Structure formats: C-alpha cells, structure tokens
Amino acid sequence: GAPPRGGVPAPAASSSPPSPESQSPPPNSARNTQRSRFLYCWGGQRYSTPRKVPALSGMTITSVAVGEKHVLTLTDDGKVFSWGENTHFQLGSSGPSSDTPALVDVLSEETGVGVACGKTFSCMVTKEGALYGWGHLDAGIEFSEPTLMD
Numbered sequence: 228g229a230p231p232r233g234g235v236p237a238p239a240a241s242s243s244p245p246s247p248e249s250q251s252p253p254p255n256s257a258r259n260t261q262r263s264r265f266l267y268c269w270g271g272q273r274y275s276t277p278r279k280v281p282a283l284s285g286m287t288i289t290s291v292a293v294g295e296k297h298v299l300t301l302t303d304d305g306k307v308f309s310w311g312e313n314t315h316f317q318l319g320s321s322g323p324s325s326d327t328p329a330l331v332d333v334l335s336e337e338t339g340v341g342v343a344c345g346k347t348f349s350c351m352v353t354k355e356g357a358l359y360g361w362g363h364l365d366a367g368i369e370f371s372e373p374t375l376m377d
Contacts (some may be wrong), residue, residue, distance in 0.1 A: 266291070267328040268298060282328045283308065289352030294344030299351075307331040307351055315347040317362035324344065334359065334371045349373075 266288055267277040287303040297311030297318060308328040309318040318324070319331035320330040334351060337359070348362030351373065361371040 230237050254263050266300065266334060271296070277292075280328060290342050292342045292344040292349070294349065295346040296346075297349070298328075299342040299344055299349055301342045301351075305340065305354065307339050307342060308333050308347065315363035317344070317347050317349050319349060319361050319373050331361060331373060 230279040239365045242297050264309060266280040266283050268280055269275065269277045270293075288300045289303050290301040294311070294317060297309060297313070300308045302308070307319070307330070309319065309331055311326040313320070313322060313324045315337050318329070319330075319333060321328075331351075337351070338354045339351045339359075340352050343350045345362075345364075348360060350361075351359045353359070360376050361370045361373045363369045
C-alpha cells in the first residue's frame with residue numbers, strides 16, 4: 228500500500244532541527260521553527276532525517292500542508308510555494324516534479340490565508356473566501372493548474 232501521510236507537528240521551541248533520537252516524527256513531515264525562521268522537512272526514503280529547506284530561508288511561513296508526496300507552504304504575504312511529486316499536477320503547474328520549492332505562479336495575484344493537501348491534490352483559500360483546487364481530485368477530476376471552485 229501507499230506510505231502513510233505525515234502531519235505537521237507543532238512548532239519547535241528550539242532553533243535547531245529536531246534530532247531523530249529525541250522524537251518519532253510522522254514519516255512525511257515538515258516543521259517551521261519559531262526562532263530560526265527555517266523550515267525543516269523529512270520523509271520518504273531519500274530524506275529520513277530533517278533537512279533545511281534553503282529556498283524558503285528568510286521567509287515567514289504561516290502554514291504548511293503535506294500530501295502523500297508533495298508539500299505546500301503559505302507565506303505571511305499570502306503566497307503559495309510547492310514542491311515534491313507532480314504526477315497529477317498537485318504542484319499547481321504542468322512542470323516536472325521538484326525537490327525545490329517554487330511559487331505557484333497562477334496564484335501570484337491572490338492572497339492566500341490557508342492551504343491543504345490530499346494524496347494527489349492541493350487547495351488554497353483566499354482572504355476573500357474563494358477556494359482554488361488543483362491536481363487529481365475525487366471522482367477522476369484533474370486540474371493541471373489552480374482552478375476556482377464554484
């Protein structure tokens with residue numbers, strides 16, 4: 228079967244990444260440490276221990292969502308970044324899978340207030356309350372870029 232999805236643990240009180248010996252994090256996880264302003268992620272066979280996500284250094288991440296094999300982050304200015312597997316357009320573009328976070332360009336004019344991931348889909352809610360979805364949704368529906376859900 229598919230590997231279990233990870234959750235997002237509460238922010239750490241320390242400015243260093245959690246050590247594998249001190250915690251048993253979910254298999255696919257992300258953590259934003261409060262003091263260091265760095266995001267640490269781990270999961271799958273390639274990243275069994277926490278690693279810093281340098282592409283997001285210096286940004287204030289307000290929310291993190293973890294899908295089966297992809298991640299979304301939301302910054303304090305409402306921008307969405309995605310990375311991971313993109314076999315069902317869950318990164319918000321028709322581009323390749325990527326280990327490096329990239330801005331979801333289609334949403335660059337929107338201000339997000341929340342993000343969520345499913346197994347192979349992603350969502351964002353705007354400050355106006357609009358819902359965008361992309362990727363492989365239930366019932367075989369697939370959107371190759373963020374689409375306003377009516």
